Amino acid sequence: MSTPLPSATLDPKKLAILLAALVATAPFAIDTYLPAIPAMARDFGEATHAVEVSVSTFLIGFALGQLIGGPLSDRVGRRPIALVGLVIYIVTSAIITTVDSAFSLNVMRFFQAIGGGFSIVIVGASVRDLFEGKEAARMFALIAVIMMIAPLVAPTIGSLLLVWSTWQSIFVLLIVYGSLMLAIVYLKLPETSLMRRRHPGPVRRVWWTYLEVLRTRKAVGFMLTHAGASAVMFSFVTDSPFMYIDFFGVPQAYFPYLFGANVAVIIICNRLNNPLLRRLECHQILKIGTGIQLVATIGLFIATNVFEPSLWTVVPFIMFSVGLIGLTAPNATASFMQYFPYIGGTATALLGTIQFATGAVAGIVIGHFHDNTLLPLTVSMLGFAIFANLMVHFMADAKQTESPT
Numbered sequence: 588m589s590t591p592l593p594s595a596t597l598d599p600k601k602l603a604i605l606l607a608a609l610v611a612t613a614p615f616a617i618d619t620y621l622p623a624i625p626a627m628a629r630d631f632g633e634a635t636h637a638v639e640v641s642v643s644t645f646l647i648g649f650a651l652g653q654l655i656g657g658p659l660s661d662r663v664g665r666r667p668i669a670l671v672g673l674v675i676y677i678v679t680s681a682i683i684t685t686v687d688s689a690f691s692l693n694v695m696r697f698f699q700a701i702g703g704g705f706s707i708v709i710v711g712a713s714v715r716d717l718f719e720g721k722e723a724a725r726m727f728a729l730i731a732v733i734m735m736i737a738p739l740v741a742p743t744i745g746s747l748l749l750v751w752s753t754w755q756s757i758f759v760l761l762i763v764y765g766s767l768m769l770a771i772v773y774l775k776l777p778e779t780s781l782m783r784r785r786h787p788g789p790v791r792r793v794w795w796t797y798l799e800v801l802r803t804r805k806a807v808g809f810m811l812t813h814a815g816a817s818a819v820m821f822s823f824v825t826d827s828p829f830m831y832i833d834f835f836g837v838p839q840a841y842f843p844y845l846f847g848a849n850v851a852v853i854i855i856c857n858r859l860n861n862p863l864l865r866r867l868e869c870h871q872i873l874k875i876g877t878g879i880q881l882v883a884t885i886g887l888f889i890a891t892n893v894f895e896p897s898l899w900t901v902v903p904f905i906m907f908s909v910g911l912i913g914l915t916a917p918n919a920t921a922s923f924m925q926y927f928p929y930i931g932g933t934a935t936a937l938l939g940t941i942q943f944a945t946g947a948v949a950g951i952v953i954g955h956f957h958d959n960t961l962l963p964l965t966v967s968m969l970g971f972a973i974f975a976n977l978m979v980h981f982m983a984d985a986k987q988t989e990s991p992t
Contacts, residue, residue, distance in 0.1 A: 602717075603729040605776060606710045608768060609669065610730065611737035612676060612703050615764055617645060617824065618741035622842050623754040624828045627692070630754065635829065636954055637689040641696045642825045643950035648697035650943040652704020657712065657936020658796055664778050665709035665716075665932070672705025673772065677765040684755040704939070706768070711935035715924045716779035724869050724921035728860040731853075731917055739850040742843035749839070796933040806926040808983030809873075810938050813919035814945040815975030816877055819884060820909045821946030822967040823849070826953050830961060835898045845902060852910025860917055869918040870983065876914035877975045883907035884965075884972040891961045901961075908968055915975070922983070945971075 620627070621642075628635045652672065660668040679699035686692045710730070718726050748756045801807060823830075831837040831845055856876070863872050887904035890896070920938065927934035949967050956963040 600729070602713075602777075603726060605771065606713060607730045609772065610707055610710050612673075612761075612765060612768060613649065613707055614737040615741050616676075616680075616699065616703060616761055617642060618738045618846070619745040619748075619757050619760065620754065621824070621828055621846070622742050622746045622839055623749055623757055625832060625839070626749060627754050628689075631687065631689050631692075633689045635833065636957055638692065639825060639828065640950070640954055641689070641693050643947040643954070644693040645696045645700040646821065646943045646947035646950065648700030649704045649707075650940040650947065652701035653708040653936045653939035653943070654704075655701075655936075656705035656708045657932040657934075657939075658930075660709050660712055660932035660936075661796070661930055665713055666772065666776055666778050668932075669706045669709045669772050669776065670769065672702045672707075673765055673769040675699070675702025676706065677702075677762055677769065680758045680761040680765060683758045704943075706772075708932065708936050708939055711920060711924060711938065712932040713779040715928065715935070719925060719928070721864050721869065721921070723924060724864060724917050725861060727917035727920050728857055731857050731913065739847050739854075742846045746840060746843050796930045797937055799930060800927065800934050800937050803926050805983050806923050806934075808978050808981075809870075809919050809923040810941055812873065812877060812975050812979040812983060813916065813923065813938065814941045815971045815978060816880060816912060816915040816919065817942045818945045818949045818971035819880060819968045819975070820912050821943075822949040822953060822964060822971065823905060823909050825946075825950035826964045829957075830901075830964060831898075834896075834959075834961060835901075837898070848902065849906050849909040852906045853913035856910055856913030857917070860914060863914075869922045870979070873915055873918040873922060873983075874979055876911045876918070877972070877979050880908060880911040880915065881972040881976050883911070884969040888965045888969045891965050896961055908972070 624638045625635050628638045631638065656668045656672060676699055679695050679702060683692065683695045683699065686695060711727075714723055714726050714730070744760065745757050748754075748760065827846060828842070831842055832839060837845065860872065867875075883904050887901065887908055890900045890904055894900075923938055924934060949971060953963045953967050
C-alpha cells in the first residue's frame with residue numbers, strides 16, 4: 588500500500604498530540620461502552636458477565652494485532668500499517684451496531700481490536716525512531732497525558748449517549764472517531780521509519796526478530812514489569828461495572844465520575860514524571876512506582892476482604908492502584924525500547940502484545956472465579972502488583988547495564 592508522505596517533519600508537541608490521538612482509539616473502544624455493559628446484557632437477554640468478557644476478547648485481539656503489525660511496520664513503514672488498521676477498526680465498529688448476542692459481540696470486538704492493534708503499534712515505534720533514553724521517556728509521558736483525556740471523558744460520553752440514544756450509538760461514535768483519525772494519519776503523519784534503516788530480509792525472516800527481543804534478558808524484565816503493572820489496571824477495568832454498579836449499587840450516571848477519579852491520578856503521576864527524570868533514571872522511577880502500587884493493592888485487599896467493603900474506603904485504594912500506571916508506563920516503555928533502535932516496530936509489538944495479553948488473562952481469570960464478591964478482583968490486582976515488583980527488582984536487574992542492540 589503506497590501513500591504520499593507529508594513533506595514536513597512535525598514539531599515534537601504536534602507529533603505527540605497526533606500519536607496520542609491515535610493511541611486513544613483503544614481507550615475510546617473500551618471505556619465508552621463500559622457504562623453500557625449492563626444495558627447491552629439486558630438487550631441480549633444474557634448475564635452482565637457474558638458481555639464483560641468482551642473486554643478480555645478485545646485485549647486478546649489487540650495483542651494479536653500488535654504482534655502482526657509491529658514487524659510489518661519495520662519492513663513496509665509505520666503509515667501503511669496504521670492506515671490498514673484504522674480501516675479494519677471502522678468497518679468492524681459498523682458491524683457491531685448490528686449484533687444481537689454476546690457471542691457476536693465478542694467475535695466482532697476481537698477483529699475490531701486487531702485493527703486497533705495495527706494502528707497503535709506504530710506509536711511506540713515512531714517515538715523510538717526519533718528519540719532515545721530520557722527524551723523518549725519524556726515523549727511517552729507527553730503522549731500519555733494527552734491520551735488520558737480519552738479514558739477521562741469516554742465513560743461520560745458513553746453514559747450520555749445511553750441517556751439520549753441506545754448502546755449502538757457508542758459504536759457509531761467509534762466509526763466517526765476512527766474515520767477522523769484515518770484522514771489525519773493519511774494527511775499529517777510523517778513516515779518516521781525513514782529516520783532509521785528498516786529491518787532487512789524477506790517477510791518470513793521478520794518474525795525471527797522477536798527472538799532478538801526475547802534474548803535481551805533485562806529488556807524482557809522491563810517488559811514483564813510493564814505487563815504486571817498494567818494488568819493491575821486491566822483487572823479493575825474489566826470488573827469495574829460489576830464493582831461499582833452491581834456490588835456497591837452506584838447509579839449508572841455516577842460511574843464516569845468514579846472511573847474518572849482514577850484517570851485524574853494517572854495524569855498527576857504522569858506530570859510528576861518530568862521533574863523526577865531530572866533527578867532519577869527511568870528504572871529508578873519505575874521501582875518507586877511499582878512499590879507504591881503494591882502498597883495500594885495490599886491496602887485494597889485488606890479493605891475488601893478483612894473488613895466490610897465500603898465504597899469510600901475502596902475508592903482511594905483503587906485510585907492509587909490504578910493511577911500509578913501514569914508513572915510506571917512511560918519509564919518501563921523507555922527502559923525497554925532503548926535496547927532496540929533498529930527493530931522498534933517489532934519491540935513495540937511484543938511489548939504491547941504481552942501487556943494486553945496479560946490484561947486479557949486477568950479479565951478471564953476474574954470472570955472464571957467470579958462469585959459476586961470483590962475477592963477475585965482484589966486477588967488479581969494484588970497478584971499482578973507482586974509480579975511487577977519481582978520483575979523490576981530481579982529480572983530487569985537495573986543496577987547492571989546491558990548494551991542496547
